Amino acid sequence: MRQDKTPRAKDQFSRRGFLQASLLVSGMSHLPQLFERDVLAAENASPPPKHPLEPLSSTELEDTVRILTRDKKLGESFRFVSITLLEPPKQVVVGHLPGRPFQRCAFAVLLDRAKQAGYEAVVDLVDRTVTRFTQLPSGVQPPIMLDEFGECEEVVKRSPEFQAALRKRGVTGVDLVMVEPWSAGMYGTEEREDKGRRLMRALCFVRSELKDNGYARPLDGVVAVVDLHAMQVLRVEDYGTVPLPPESGNWAREYLPAVRKDLKPLNILQAEGPSFSVEGTEVRWQNWSFRVGFTAREGLVLHTISYNDGGQQRPVIYRASVCEMVVPYGDPAERYYRKNAFDIGEYGIGMLANSLTLGCDCLGSIRYLDAPLVDSRGRAVTLKNAICLHEEDVGLLWKHTDWRTNQSEVRRSRRLTASFIATVGNYEYGFYWYFYQDGSIQCEVRLTGIMNTTALAPGQTPQYGVEVAPRLNAPFHQHLFAARLDMNVDGPNNSVYEVNTVSLPRGVKNPHGNAFRAEETLLSTERQAQRRVNANSARFWRIVNPDRRNRMGQPVGYRLVPGENCPPFVQPDAAVMRRAGFALNHLWVTPYDPQERFPAGDYPNQHSTGDGLPRWTAADRSVKNTEVVVWYVFGHNHVPRLEDWPVMPVSSIGFQLKPDGFFHRNPALDVPPPEMTCRHDTHA
Numbered sequence: 001m002r003q004d005k006t007p008r009a010k011d012q013f014s015r016r017g018f019l020q021a022s023l024l025v026s027g028m029s030h031l032p033q034l035f036e037r038d039v040l041a042a043e044n045a046s047p048p049p050k051h052p053l054e055p056l057s058s059t060e061l062e063d064t065v066r067i068l069t070r071d072k073k074l075g076e077s078f079r080f081v082s083i084t085l086l087e088p089p090k091q092v093v094v095g096h097l098p099g100r101p102f103q104r105c106a107f108a109v110l111l112d113r114a115k116q117a118g119y120e121a122v123v124d125l126v127d128r129t130v131t132r133f134t135q136l137p138s139g140v141q142p143p144i145m146l147d148e149f150g151e152c153e154e155v156v157k158r159s160p161e162f163q164a165a166l167r168k169r170g171v172t173g174v175d176l177v178m179v180e181p182w183s184a185g186m187y188g189t190e191e192r193e194d195k196g197r198r199l200m201r202a203l204c205f206v207r208s209e210l211k212d213n214g215y216a217r218p219l220d221g222v223v224a225v226v227d228l229h230a231m232q233v234l235r236v237e238d239y240g241t242v243p244l245p246p247e248s249g250n251w252a253r254e255y256l257p258a259v260r261k262d263l264k265p266l267n268i269l270q271a272e273g274p275s276f277s278v279e280g281t282e283v284r285w286q287n288w289s290f291r292v293g294f295t296a297r298e299g300l301v302l303h304t305i306s307y308n309d310g311g312q313q314r315p316v317i318y319r320a321s322v323c324e325m326v327v328p329y330g331d332p333a334e335r336y337y338r339k340n341a342f343d344i345g346e347y348g349i350g351m352l353a354n355s356l357t358l359g360c361d362c363l364g365s366i367r368y369l370d371a372p373l374v375d376s377r378g379r380a381v382t383l384k385n386a387i388c389l390h391e392e393d394v395g396l397l398w399k400h401t402d403w404r405t406n407q408s409e410v411r412r413s414r415r416l417t418a419s420f421i422a423t424v425g426n427y428e429y430g431f432y433w434y435f436y437q438d439g440s441i442q443c444e445v446r447l448t449g450i451m452n453t454t455a456l457a458p459g460q461t462p463q464y465g466v467e468v469a470p471r472l473n474a475p476f477h478q479h480l481f482a483a484r485l486d487m488n489v490d491g492p493n494n495s496v497y498e499v500n501t502v503s504l505p506r507g508v509k510n511p512h513g514n515a516f517r518a519e520e521t522l523l524s525t526e527r528q529a530q531r532r533v534n535a536n537s538a539r540f541w542r543i544v545n546p547d548r549r550n551r552m553g554q555p556v557g558y559r560l561v562p563g564e565n566c567p568p569f570v571q572p573d574a575a576v577m578r579r580a581g582f583a584l585n586h587l588w589v590t591p592y593d594p595q596e597r598f599p600a601g602d603y604p605n606q607h608s609t610g611d612g613l614p615r616w617t618a619a620d621r622s623v624k625n626t627e628v629v630v631w632y633v634f635g636h637n638h639v640p641r642l643e644d645w646p647v648m649p650v651s652s653i654g655f656q657l658k659p660d661g662f663f664h665r666n667p668a669l670d671v672p673p674p675e676m677t678c679r680h681d682t683h684a
């Protein structure tokens with residue numbers, strides 16, 4: 001089927017045709033897509049915060065910049081990598097009384113380009129003083145900033161060496177070239193000249209016109225290595241020329257020859273409004289309450305999740321976020337083995353969040369929340385509509401028909417969704433947290449966007465990917481995510497059990513061979529709690545409060561139910577696995593330490609090895625009946641399909657947290673029957 005109405009699309013990419021296409025648009029400037037988001041300069045003073053966990057407002061962000069600049073005499077060479085709320089100690093949050101003053105501190109990561117040094121700073125926004133200003137150890141690279149992506153692209157395009165590499169491939173204009181900087185990582189194979197530098201490695205693609213999908217035409221074999229401090233091309237690595245794949249791969253509406261005609265409108269009407277309320281950043285819905293936070297690094301963060309059980313407020317999770325991810329690619333070619341972006345720790349996925357004014361996939365009565373952020377120059381910018389809150393009908397909640405009496409009771413299930421979507425270059429990640437009426441919580445990551453691609457030489461069969469269009473290879477890769485769940489099941493002191501279902505051998509106690517049972521094992525220490533999923537034993541984990549019993553005398557708990565998952569397929573001693581040691585296990589449990597927030601360490605960018613979970617857990621601390629943090633790692637193994645091209649239908653993965661002896665019975669018995677909350681369409 002022809003998907004592309006670009007006239008003579010194939011012809012354009014004959015060598016001569018492509019040359020002409022490039023020349024036609026030369027001189028046309030283009031801004032990187034990352035900068036075209038709906039960000040607004042913050043104008044008015046924000047109201048003072050009402051709760052210690054509210055994200056820093058635009059005014060507080062500006063104050064932080066002002067205080068730091070004044071007290072530390074920051075010059076032009078300083079950049080603000082991120083400023084976020086320094087979350088107060090738990091006792092401040094738990095003891096907070098509405099209307100009472102509370103401490104308020106900002107945590108800033110800075111970069112001095114002149115000294116080529118990173119800094120951490122803490123600003124007390126009540127006393128208006130800098131309480132900490134620490135230079136990061138040499139070699140520690142703060143995350144890459146948005147404008148570094150843009151500047152990197154510009155500097156590569158201006159490079160004579162790069163332009164020569166383009167000419168060698170028949171590309172004479174740079175305007176339609178897409179320079180895609182990737183984090184450089186640290187592999188022990190770096191050139192001598194790389195040492196100590198802040199680097200990115202840029203891969204390149206080329207378009208036929210501005211809206212063309214450049215990923216259809218990888219300029220394979222050209223990698224520009226850029227020193228971000230000097231903002232100079234350090235070198236252009238040339239791994240040989242592969243001709244451009246012949247086909248376009250467009251998905252934008254103007255390229256589509258036709259759309260389906262048989263789809264009738266499906267409108268979600270909530271004439272009386274949604275059933276949730278938002279006060280400040282606190283959300284209440286169907287006995288649930290939680291606070292919405294947002295950080296430049298993690299994006300959406302949920303705080304103080306609790307359930308009102310018949311008037312009793314019962315905490316479940318103190319803090320929840322998807323806090324790291326890594327995307328290892330399986331192609332061992334010299335130019336590709338470093339493709340392993342840590343999209344959260346190296347880039348800051350909150351900084352890459354979409355403004356949902358540019359398109360939101362949700363229906364119904366939506367409440368958006370903005371995300372105040374700072375750009376690298378310390379200007380407060382508000383990412384409009386970064387977070388989406390809405391309700392969804394999700395089918396059956398429970399049902400039974402008594403066949404003797406013909407009484408039927410059915411309840412529809414509804415969930416409250418808190419979500420955001422980030423665009424990381426070619427890919428989109430949607431992060432969704434769902435709350436259900438039966439006390440369940442679900443985390444889902446939706447993957448969509450465009451696959452990263454490489455070019456195949458004529459006649460070449462891909463060994464480490466799938467040819468998704470003629471001579472266009474989509475490499476095998478994995479998306480490995482880590483969620484940090486600071487559990488608080490009916491109180492801070494929790495323990496974690498593993499539950500495996502085992503079938504018992506035949507014998508005196510099992511004469512018919514049908515015996516099987518669920519067996520629980522307490523995970524007492526950090527090492528014992530390093531576990532992987534196991535479909536053969538239907539493995540799950542139970543986080544319990546040993547001091548709170550349900551009416552059957554069992555400790556109240558929540559069950560962590562894995563969804564789709566996979567092990568990492570790179571070798572355990574490969575450089576990327578040393579950098580992403582968190583991905584070696586699906587489950588980790590640590591005793592709560594406010595410093596332990598990011599499972600690949602605070603600064604994975606160009607970090608070589610071992611920080612984060614592997615380092616912390618080497619102490620093998622006790623995780624029994626104490627404040628525990630549960631880390632769940634879940635991976636999507638992406639073996640590309642033809643159907644994933646040119647834009648990928650959503651793949652989704654995640655996990656569930658289900659009450660397990662937390663309630664005395666099904667907590668959703670009191671959900672009203674559908675005739676009270678739904679209106680039916682009927683056909684005559």
Ligand SMILES: [Cu+2]
Nearest residue numbers: 447477479638
């Ligand atoms: Cu993928």
